[in-house]
Amino acid sequence: MGTVFQNAILVQLDPPKVEHGGLRVSDGKIVAVGKGVSPEPGDDVIDCGGAVLMPGLVNGHTHLYSALAAGMPAAPKTPTNFYEILKYIWWRLDRAHDVQSIRASGQIGALAALRCGTTTLIDHHASPDAIEGSLSELEGGIAEAGCRGVLCYETTDRNHPDEARRGLDENERFVLLCQKRDNGRFAAMVGAHASFTLNDDSLAGCADLAKELGVGVHIHVAEDPCDEAMTKAGYGSNLFDRFTQHGLLDIPGTIFAHGTHLSEADIDVVNQCDTITMAHNTNSNMNNGVGYAPVAKFKRPPMLGTDGIGADMWREARTAQFKSHDGQLPLPFGRPLDMIGESARFASKCLGVKLGLLEPGAEADLVLTRYVPATPLSADNLAGHMIYAMGPEFVSDVMIGGVWKLRSGAVVSCDEVAIRAQSAEIARGLHERMSEISCD
Ligand SMILES: [Zn+2]
Structure with missing residues (x-):
């Protein structure tokens, strides 16, 4: 069973590549990319709604x-x-x-x-x-x-x-x-x-x-x-x-x-x-x-x-x-x-793995955004979108090695609320110990 992303703008930063289509993930890796990608029986199908999908x-x-x-x-x-x-x-x-x-x-x-x-x-x-x-x-x-x-x-x-x-x-x-x-x-x-x-x-x-x-x-x-x-x-x-x-x-x-x-x-x-x-x-x-x-x-x-x-x-x-x-x-x-x-x-x-690429054999470290470009997007003007228009505020879902870690803006890999609450206590101790250390 894998995951298929459909109706996406597939964006790779280096070398720059922009393509409308789909992408299939299986066993933690990207196995197919492009227009003809279709789900296999049992696959999860994600409709990207015309938004950018890119490597982590x-x-x-x-x-x-x-x-x-x-x-x-x-x-x-x-x-x-x-x-x-x-x-x-x-x-x-x-x-x-x-x-x-x-x-x-x-x-x-x-x-x-x-x-x-x-x-x-x-x-x-x-x-x-x-x-x-x-x-x-x-x-x-x-x-x-x-x-x-x-x-x-x-x-x-x-x-x-x-x-x-x-x-x-x-x-x-x-x-x-x-x-x-x-x-x-x-x-x-x-x-x-x-x-x-x-x-x-x-x-x-x-x-x-x-x-x-x-x-x-x-x-x-x-x-x-x-x-x-x-x-x-x-x-x-x-x-x-x-x-x-x-x-x-x-x-x-x-x-x-x-x-x-x-x-x-x-x-x-x-x-x-x-x-x-x-x-x-x-x-x-x-x-x-x-x-x-x-x-x-x-x-x-x-x-x-x-x-x-x-x-x-x-x-x-x-x-x-x-x-x-x-x-x-x-x-x-x-x-x-x-x-x-x-x-x-x-x-x-x-x-010893392939990161940063949207191609078969690369790791399925994927970032699904809500960035549906409001102006034309191509490999030639990708830098303009990345530097002037995109940002983490558009990141909605993150998959690493084919496993979801963030879904619709919520962390699913661990209990984020509990970790943050515990961290605040631990940080209090860290800051107290720091304040006792002299700088001479
Ligand atoms: Zn440094």
Whole structure:
């Protein structure tokens, strides 16, 4: 028994494709697409009413550990730069996490994603006082909502002498678990916070572990000038020279998040490395006041991510386009759609499945919208609809792996009301613990 969608506008973002017709799902995958698709006996038939049906979106860089940040205690001092934003806010929040709040963050972050039609999350997790088992807790929360995930633990030396070793152990444990299960739902990378919070042994440890396990490293790179300056001051080397010394540029499937302050020479290196995928996070960069990444100079589209500020990829695409017009490096119109496509390609490789495509053999991660275009829609003008007219407010139903997670705007994968009520209690404890952590 499968599911057949009829009377739909089938929209694929990258490569852009718009087609009127139907689509059939069976055993979790798309098995037929186009005008001639008809139901088989026992199939559920969904009349899409002429609305857009599209693949689930992929968030290329996020931090669900901040899913319970709304209403958190104010910074004890007003941050005057990015390093102080980390120190006074985010590094206090991550230290306040326990296993319960990590799981709740996974649930709430993934529920928010579902409502935005975001079905896969590439996450970079930190909880320095609850490292062991944290990725499984996070996975458990995400799985309850029903999303897919590519997870890692942000290895760092910033709090305790044995913290990096514990971070590496957690990465290793979870990578091996995901590789053993090979279920297409969760995959893992080796996480590294950023060069400036990792000593030489720890950075080498991340690179060596990733090579040994055959996965990429997920690391923040040049989000702010402090990454380069503190790397130089602490380790006597430029950021990219240090990466070269540790072989980080040779590890396939590696994510460099941000790249806001890459030099021209660094951009050349990135453009020559097939191993490196950049992740751009416009809203977060604006929020932290760190500047604008040279997105137009990247040969391959970077992935698009929210960096923990929700999971609305429409908002992220719109801001990515607008912000580029606001500065000196305008992006070709519609480039953010290629960036969402890159996120889907990257996640597909990690998970060993086909995401972001409406074709036979691709995963049935589908977003049914109420978007019945009020103006002509074609592959040529799809970017205009995505950036100016569509948004999560049109998402009505979400299916992941052929199973409904959201139906007519209601979550069906779990008891959302109960989870949110429980989360409010858990968040209260998280915020109390955070307020007790000093920032000195
Ligand atoms: Zn980040």
